[in-house]
Amino acid sequence: MQEHTPLLIAFDLDGTLWxxxxxxxxxxxxxxxxxxxxxxxxxxxxxxxxxxxxxCLRLMGxxxxxxxELMDGEMWDNTLVAYVSRTTEIESAHLCLRHVTVxxxxxxxxxxxxxxxxxxxxxxxxxxxxxQATGIAFEDMLFFDNERRNTADVSKGLGVxxxxxxxxxxxxxWEIGLRAFAEAKQGGGRRHVVDQRDC
Numbered sequence: 166m167q168e169h170t171p172l173l174i175a176f177d178l179d180g181t182l183w184x185x186x187x188x189x190x191x192x193x194x195x196x197x198x199x200x201x202x203x204x205x206x207x208x209x210x211x212x213x214x215x216x217x218x219x220x221c222l223r224l225m226g227x228x229x230x231x232x233x234e235l236m237d238g239e240m241w242d243n244t245l246v247a248y249v250s251r252t253t254e255i256e257s258a259h260l261c262l263r264h265v266t267v268x269x270x271x272x273x274x275x276x277x278x279x280x281x282x283x284x285x286x287x288x289x290x291x292x293x294x295x296x297q298a299t300g301i302a303f304e305d306m307l308f309f310d311n312e313r314r315n316t317a318d319v320s321k322g323l324g325v326x327x328x329x330x331x332x333x334x335x336x337x338x339w340e341i342g343l344r345a346f347a348e349a350k351q352g353g354g355r356r357h358v359v360d361q362r363d364c
Contacts, residue, residue: 169347170240171326172301175247175292177310178258178283181333182232182274183265184225186252191216193257198264214261222261226333232267236277245279245299249291249308251315258283288315289322307346309334320356328358 179186190196195217213223224232235241252258262275275281280298282291288310296303303323309330310316316327326349328342345358 169350171244171307171343171346172305173245173247173280173295173299173307174235175249175295175306175308175325176334177288177308177312177315178248178250178261179252180225180311181309181330182224182228182248183222183261184333185220185222187222187250187257187261188252188254190214190220190222190254190257191218193254193260196257196260214264222265224265224267227336227339228334229267230336231334231339232274232277236268236272245301246277247280247295248274248278248283249281249288249295249310250283251285251288251291252283253285255283288319292319292323292325304349307342309338309342324356326356326358 176182196214199213199215199221213221215221235244235246248262250258259281262278262281263273265274266272267274267277280295282294292303292306295301295306303325306325308316308319308325308327310327311330311333313329316329319325320327326342326346328338328345330338341358349356
């Protein structure tokens, strides 16, 4: 493991890893997985979750590639993955985590995640729960979210290195986050950073 690798990486869900927001879908009892053929691999797998009106929730940006890296990359063996969301549609969010796959092996988002904190309220509460459950200090966490208030609350209130990603997870945001985390661990970096497209 590299010297400055986060012990926990947390992702917001709506607008960060997937689109659309889960609370725009119909009732959880009407949601169903949608199988499709992955353009890259040609393998049939769950590509998203469809509601009764035809809206499909699916991974956005480079989310699949980043989550796959966390699952397969040796440097991440000691890193936990967490999902944090303020949605009121808790049951729907968990259903989507159980069904949306991120790898050709059929590995789901839920399989990759070690913890999830999904309930309405300030993200500070989510991170306090994560720290308590894992024993991981806030300064050893990295967080990505598409809402500036969430990243500001968590970075300023707790000292978690946080990356504002207004367009969701991208390779660029991922690299910026890893670099910011390493710089913060060395004592010279900011704990609240922005995706370069917002600069």
